Amino acid sequence: xxxxxxxxxxxxxxxxxxxxxxxxxxxxxxxxxxxxxxxxxxxxxxxxxxxxxxxxxxxxxxxxxxxxxxxxxxxxxxxxxxxxxxxxxxxxxxxxxxxxxxxxxxxxxxxxxxxxxxxxxxxxxxxxxxxxxxxxxxxxxxxxxxxxxxxxxxxxxxxxxxxxxxxxxxxxxxxxxxxxxxxxxxxxxxxxxxxxxxxxxxxxxxxxxxxxxxxxxxxxxxxxxxxxxxxxxxxxxxxxxxxxxxxxxxxxxxxxxxxxxxxxxxxxxxxxxxxxxxxxxxxxxxxxxxxxxxxxxxxxxxxxxxxxxxxxxxxxxxxxxxxxxxxxxxxxxxxxxxxxxxxxxxxxxxxxxxxxxxxxxxxxxxxxxxxxxxxxxxxxxxxxxxxx
Ligand code: FAD
Ligand code: UDP
Numbered sequence: 001x002x003x004x005x006x007x008x009x010x011x012x013x014x015x016x017x018x019x020x021x022x023x024x025x026x027x028x029x030x031x032x033x034x035x036x037x038x039x040x041x042x043x044x045x046x047x048x049x050x051x052x053x054x055x056x057x058x059x060x061x062x063x064x065x066x067x068x069x070x071x072x073x074x075x076x077x078x079x080x081x082x083x084x085x086x087x088x089x090x091x092x093x094x095x096x097x098x099x100x101x102x103x104x105x106x107x108x109x110x111x112x113x114x115x116x117x118x119x120x121x122x123x124x125x126x127x128x129x130x131x132x133x134x135x136x137x138x139x140x141x142x143x144x145x146x147x148x149x150x151x152x153x154x155x156x157x158x159x160x161x162x163x164x165x166x167x168x169x170x171x172x173x174x175x176x177x178x179x180x181x182x183x184x185x186x187x188x189x190x191x192x193x194x195x196x197x198x199x200x201x202x203x204x205x206x207x208x209x210x211x212x213x214x215x216x217x218x219x220x221x222x223x224x225x226x227x228x229x230x231x232x233x234x235x236x237x238x239x240x241x242x243x244x245x246x247x248x249x250x251x252x253x254x255x256x257x258x259x260x261x262x263x264x265x266x267x268x269x270x271x272x273x274x275x276x277x278x279x280x281x282x283x284x285x286x287x288x289x290x291x292x293x294x295x296x297x298x299x300x301x302x303x304x305x306x307x308x309x310x311x312x313x314x315x316x317x318x319x320x321x322x323x324x325x326x327x328x329x330x331x332x333x334x335x336x337x338x339x340x341x342x343x344x345x346x347x348x349x350x351x352x353x354x355x356x357x358x359x360x361x362x363x364x365x366x367x368x369x370x371x372x373x374x375x376x377x378x379x380x381x382x383x384x385x386x387x388x
Contacts, residue, residue: 012040
């Protein structure tokens with residue numbers, strides 16, 4: 001078999017960016033990918049409605065990282081797209097993140113003005129406040145408003161998404177969508193908000209198109225790689241592999257669940273094809289109780305495309321569900337679930353991994369962190385710099 005300098009597990013952003021950056025430095029790389037395609041969770045494909053569908057949920061690229069932009073721009077042109085989300089709050093459809101406009105829509109002009117002023121007096125304008133912090137406000141009116149937002153935007157969505165309360169999950173999770181004391185109704189604040197012009201999969205194809213990179217699809221690396229903790233080495237197909245191994249899968253899986261299973265949350269997407277256009281923006285959130293809407297959000301993919309089909313559309317209704325690696329459904333570990341217990345268990349796996357000098361954990365799963373795509377690109381480039 002051909003000898004490679006580096007072995008990479010996973011062809012998502014973590015694996016593919018590392019592989020390309022290594023190949024650019026003259027290293028030969030073999031990527032092992034268990035799925036039948038590259039791109040990881042960012043994978044997209046043109047469906048029968050001529051819509052570029054995101055198979056693993058909506059992926060919007062946004063960043064302030066020049067490093068990530070410069071690297072990825074070698075492999076794609078971009079289509080400017082700013083993500084806006086609406087949410088069903090009581091009987092109204094209002095902008096999410098909840099902002100000054102959402103207050104006006106929910107409370108009417110007079111009461112709305114009053115509440116906006118109370119907020120601005122406490123926090124200033126053009127600021128963002130996580131909901132859990134807003135609930136701690138000393139100002140009675142702000143506190144009441146915070147309870148309204150909590151109840152109608154966060155409480156049930158979070159229960160549905162995580163099967164735990166917003167108080168139980170790590171505060172950084174709800175902090176991703178802070179209450180916005182401004183009229184900026186974009187979902188993300190980064191200055192660079194663009195989609196790869198021909199889609200993510202095409203971007204990955206270009207990125208991996210290098211003579212020093214080979215990709216093996218349909219290959220579960222944990223069946224080929226063995227971690228020998230005694231001898232502190234990695235075996236690949238039964239022989240010692242002395243080069244670096246970059247691993248972007250789940251870390252409990254790598255160690256065959258020796259310390260128990262880490263906690264993940266999964267999703268099920270009900271994909272439907274329709275005539276015309278379904279909703280007025282790409283994503284509509286349903287922060288309502290499970291009994292009213294058993295799903296969290298509906299995404300209409302054609303909004304992400306530069307050339308949208310006019311008469312047809314594809315939507316995905318997103319149902320959170322427990323992760324079950326052997327299940328027919330729910331077998332994709334979409335999100336690490338952050339609790340003190342799961343983080344401590346993860347650290348024990350990291351201690352095991354650290355005993356192997358040429359093993360590097362990288363990515364949303366392997367690092368057990370809620371990373372966005374741009375953060376993974378940066379981390380991959382940094383890792384390759386340290387290896388060089
Ligand atoms: P992944 O993309 O998960 O890639 C890991 C790859 O490794 C997969 O292809 C997997 O099949 C493979 N693999 C795993 N184990 C093995 C094994 N044993 N053998 C072989 N291959 C293996 N980020 C944003 O910036 N914007 C967004 O809008 C956004 N939306 C998201 C929506 C959802 C529903 C989810 C779940 C995530 C979203 N993200 C978003 C985050 C984004 O998906 C991640 O940052 C990114 O995919 C991380 O890349 P990765 O390479 O670490 O992981
Ligand atoms: N969230 C919520 N209501 C919303 C939007 C988000 O409660 O309308 C909370 C929920 O806990 C969610 C978290 O904020 O898991 C992060 O939301 P984000 O949209 O970033 O989630 P992702 O796109 O990563 O699934």
